[in-house]
Amino acid sequence: MWAVASPSYGSHAVGTPVPFFPFALSISTPGVYTLSAELNGKELPSSFSVVDPSQVKIPKPGDKLPPFDSPTTADARGVNPICTHQPPCPLHDVTLTQALQTGKPVAYLIGTPAFCQTGVCAPILDNLIAAHTRLGDEVAMVHAEVYTDNTATTVTPAVQAYNMSFEPCLWITDATGTVVERLDFVFDQGEIDAALAKVAS
Numbered sequence: 001m002w003a004v005a006s007p008s009y010g011s012h013a014v015g016t017p018v019p020f021f022p023f024a025l026s027i028s029t030p031g032v033y034t035l036s037a038e039l040n041g042k043e044l045p046s047s048f049s050v051v052d053p054s055q056v057k058i059p060k061p062g063d064k065l066p067p068f069d070s071p072t073t074a075d076a077r078g079v080n081p082i083c084t085h086q087p088p089c090p091l092h093d094v095t096l097t098q099a100l101q102t103g104k105p106v107a108y109l110i111g112t113p114a115f116c117q118t119g120v121c122a123p124i125l126d127n128l129i130a131a132h133t134r135l136g137d138e139v140a141m142v143h144a145e146v147y148t149d150n151t152a153t154t155v156t157p158a159v160q161a162y163n164m165s166f167e168p169c170l171w172i173t174d175a176t177g178t179v180v181e182r183l184d185f186v187f188d189q190g191e192i193d194a195a196l197a198k199v200a201s
Contacts (some may be wrong), residue, residue, distance in 0.1 A: 023193075057163040061183055065108065065173050067097035068161050070144040079148050079156050084114030085125050091143035092134065099140035100177045105199035107131075107139055109170030110158055112146035120186045121168045127189040128170070131196055138200050174199050 023035060027050045036045040059065050071082040083089050091109070099106045113122035125143060132141045135159050144158035146167050159167075172181040172195045181195035 018027050023031055028105055041139050044124060058169070058182075059162060059171060059179055061179050065096075065100060065106065065171055065177050065179050066160060066161070068144075069095045069097050070158050071095075071156075079145055079158070081150070081201060082145060083143065084150075085122060086113075086145075089125055089129055089143055091141045094140070094142065096142045096144070099142050100173070102136070102140050103175055105139045105175055105196075106171075106173045106177065107120070107141040107196065108173075109141075109143045109168060109173045110162065110164060111143070111170075112148065112152075114150070115147060115152040116168065118186065124168050124170070124187065124192075127192050130189070131192055135196065135200055139196060170195075172196060 023037075027033065030050050030052050032047060032049050034045050034047045036043055038044065053060065063151035069077065071077045071079040071092065072095055073082065076082050081088065082092050094110055096106070099108070107128065109125065109128055111124060113125055116122065128141060128143070132139075145156055146152075146159055146164075148154045148156050155164075162169075166185060167176075168185070170181075170183040170187070170192065171179050172183075173179050180198050183191055183195060
């Protein structure tokens with residue numbers, strides 16, 4: 001099946017090394033689709049799957065974000081290092097469980113700056129840190145790593161708890177802990193800021 005759409009926005013490349021064109025599609029029938037875009041006269045087809053929402057195990061918009069005791073600077077919970085960003089990021093002061101208990105919107109990122117296969121995790125985390133600096137305590141923000149150590153062979157309990165098969169992934173919740181936005185794979189500063197604007201005053 002073919003999906004035909006125009007890019008929702010122009011090229012996105014603010015704060016990410018991988019420029020991309022996001023497409024907004026509304027597809028109600030599960031199946032395998034092919035989306036084709038044209039760049040410099042060359043057709044670039046790409047296939048993707050649409051599944052029934054009930055079959056999606058990773059938390060999605062409309063779901064309550066499940067609490068999880070993510071590693072913190074006070075309790076690494078067997079993860080070393082708890083942050084491969086250089087220097088380590090400031091988003092490890094509280095667990096995700098504690099963040100969800102604050103009564104504030106929450107931003108939760110799973111991604112590994114040092115071992116990201118697409119090379120976007122570090123810039124995405126930089127963008128989230130910039131948003132954290134701008135918003136202060138208005139939104140509780142938490143980062144969790146993908147691997148338990150620098151051998152990058154064993155995934156963390158955070159990855160297992162959310163049935164992750166890819167990274168990075170960023171969830172934005174409202175003050176009730178309900179997911180209002182989920183950003184996957186590659187996303188830029190503008191998308192992060194727009195998602196946070198939905199929950200921040």
